[in-house]
Amino acid sequence: MHNVADAIRMVEPSGLDLRTGVRTDGALDAVKLAAFMQAVAQA
Numbered sequence: 437m438h439n440v441a442d443a444i445r446m447v448e449p450s451g452l453d454l455r456t457g458v459r460t461d462g463a464l465d466a467v468k469l470a471a472f473m474q475a476v477a478q479a
Contacts, residue, residue, distance in 0.1 A: 440472060444479035452476070 444452075458468040 440475035441479040444476065 454469075454472065458465055458472050460468065
């Protein structure tokens with residue numbers, strides 16, 4: 437997820453679409469979601 441913070445800083449998007457990036461076997465993955473949210477907070 438370290439690329440997320442870098443990408444947000446460079447592009448400054450108005451929104452993000454997670455889709456399958458935080459899912460495992462089609463279900464929401466709490467660990468992946470937490471890592472993503474932490475990366476967003478660091479951006």
